[in-house]
Amino acid sequence: MIRSLLIANRGEIAVRIARTCRQLGIRSIAVYSEADRNARHVAAADEAYRIGPAPARDSYLRIDAIVAAAKRAGAEAVHPGYGFLSEQAKFAEACAQAGLIFVGPSARCIAAMGQKIAAKRIAEEAGAPCVPGYADEDQSDARMLAEARRIGFPVMVKASAGGGGRGMRAVHAEREFGAALDLARREAQAAFGDPALLLEKLVERPRHIEVQIAGDKHGGLVHLFERDCSVQRNNQKVLEEAPAPHLSPVVREKLFARALAVGRAIGYDSLGTVEFILEAGSEEPWFLEMNTRLQVEHPVTEAITGFDLVEWQIRIAAGETLPARQDDIHARGHAIEARIVAERADEAFRADVGTITAYGEGPGLRFDSGVARGGEVTMFYDSLLAKAIAHGADREAARTRLVAGLRATQIAGVATTIPFLVDALEHPLFGAGEATTSFIAQAFPGGWKPSRANERLARAVAAILSAEAGGGGQGGAWSRLRGFRLLGPAGGRAACRILVSTAAARSTLTLEATGRDCFCVREDGSSLDICVKRDGDSVETECDGAIVRFFVAIDGAAIRLAAGGESYEFDVRPEIDGARSGRAASGSGAVRSHMPGIVSEIRVAPGDRVAPGDVVAVLESMKLFISLSSEVAGVVREVGCVAGQTVQAGALLLSIEADS
C-alpha cells in the first residue's frame, strides 16, 4: 500500500483527498502557491511545500515544480485531483519517470480521451453512438461549413481540447457560422493551445447524464451507476444527483453498457466518467466525452454506494484489484450535491472575490470545502468554495434536506450562490425531476433575482449594526454620538439618520434607541421596533414577535447580511449634513458642532467678514469631514476652539456678529 502521497491540487478537492489519506494512514503532502499560504488545504495535509507564484501556470500547472516537491518530500505517489494537470498525459508520464505512482489512469488512457475528436471515434467504434456531428481531421472552412449544413443548424462548435465548459459556442444560423468558427478557433488556440474544432448538432432539450466507471490494472471494470448533472450555468454543472430521475430501465442499461464498452476499448485502469447527453424524451444517450479523473460531483456516487472513491483510486494505483465486484455494488437512496461558488448569481454568475469573514456549515449535510473563516478568495483560481451533499431515502428527502442545510449555511465576506441554489432546488421543475440544461433560463427567465422577504428588516439591522460598530467601523465617534444622543439634552429620545444604500437604491433611515439593544427604525413614514442580540458573526433580531437570525460581515461601511438563504449587501453611512448644522446656528450667528468630533480646520479669524454659506470651520467626525458654514452675513467676533481640539456635540465653535 502507498504510504505517502502528494496532492497536486488546491481547494476542496485537495482537502478531500487529504481526508482519505488520513483514514488510510497515508502521509499527505500539500503544495501551495504564494496566494495559498493560509489556505485550508495546506492545513489539512501533514506537510506542505511552496511551488511558485499565485498564477496557476507558475504553480499548480508546473510539472517540474510539483515533481520536485514530491521528491523533496519523499512522496511515493501523486494525486492530481481534477482540473489543473489531472488530464495531462505528460504529467502522468513525468511522475512515472520520477518513480512516482500517479493516482489516475495510465498516460495511454489519458491521451486516448484527451482530445474530443479522437475520443468520439473510439466511442463510435466501441458501440457508443455520439451526438450527430463532424469530428475529423479536415478543419478547412469549406469542409466545416459543408458539414454544418449537413448536420443542420443550430450546431455546437467545440474545441477538441476543451474542458470545464469552456471552448464551445452554439451557432444558430448559417450567416453566423463563418465568424463563429474563426472566433472559436482563436479561443481554442489561446485557451488550450490547440485550434482543432468539432461540430455537433445542438441538442435543444438536453439532459447531461454520466456514468461513473472504475477499472483496475488487472482487467477489472465496473460501473457505479449514473449521475444527472443537467442543471448547469455556462455549460458547467451547478447541481448533481444520483440516481438520475425518471430514467427508463432501457436507457439506464444502455448507459451502463456503453460506458463500460468505452472503458473496455481503452483498457481503462482507474476511476473515470463517461459523459452522455440525452435529449429529453429520447431513449438514445449520446456519448459526449470521457473525463479520465475524479469528478467534482463524485460525492453523490459515494453517498448512494457507500464507497470512498478516492480510496478506490489509491488502491487501484497501488496495483490492487477493484475493491468490489459489480454484483456487490448497490445504490441506496438518493443524493444531491450543490456547488457553492463565489459568484453573483443575480449578475450572470460573475465571479466575486474577498475575505471570508464568517463560515458556518448547515446541519445534516456532507460538506466538502476548501475554505474556512479568514480565507481569501482570489481571482487566480476557479470559484468553487465548497460542495454540500445531502443523502436521503428518496429524492424528495435528499432535496428537502439539502434546502434546509443550505438555508442554515452561512458564508459571509464574499458573494456565494447559496441563495440561488436554494431557489433552484425549490423550483417545481427541479422538484419534479424534469430539469434539462436550460433549467436556469426556464426557471428564472430574465435571470435569477434574489427573493427579498427580509430586505426591510435587513436594512434596519444594517443601520443598527453600523451605529453599534461605530459608524461602519469608523472608530468610536459614532458610539460616542449614540451615547450622547441617548442621554440627549433635549430630554426626549434622540435620533440619528443613516443612509443605507445598495447599487440600485439609497434609503434614509432614522434610528432611535428605545432601550438597551432595542431600536425604533423609521423609513418612509413607517417604523420597525427591533431588538438585537449580537453574538460574534450572528445577530438575532426580534421584530413584531418574530425572531430572524442574520449572519453578518462588516468591512468598513460595507455590511453584508445573510438569513434563510437570502443575502444582502449594503453601504451604510451616517447622514452628514453640514448645512443642517448651519441651520441649527442660524439667526444667532453661533456656529456649533452638531456632533462630537475633532476640529480639523478653522478658516476665519476674529474680525473677518463672512457671507452666508461661507465655510468657517471643518469638523472631522467618523472619518468624515463636515464643513460648517455661516448662515449669516457679518463679522467673526470670537473663535472658541483651535484646530485639533476635541469637541462635544453642541459645543460653540465660533460666533459671528450678524450685520443688522
Ligand code: ADP
Ligand atoms: P466535472 O466534469 O468534474 O464536473 P468540470 O467540467 O466542471 O468538472 O471541471 C472540473 C474542474 O476542472 C473545474 O475546475 C474546471 O475549471 C477544470 N477543468 C476541466 N477541464 C479543464 C481543462 N481542459 N482545462 C482547464 N481546466 C479544466
Ligand code: ADP
Ligand atoms: P466539457 O469538456 O467542457 O465538459 P462537454 O462536451 O462535456 O464539455 O459539454 C459540457 C456541457 O455542454 C454539457 O454537459 C452540455 O450541457 C453542453 N453541451 C455539450 N454539447 C452539447 C450539444 N451538442 N448540444 C447541447 N448542449 C451541449
Ligand code: MG
Ligand atoms: Mg464535460
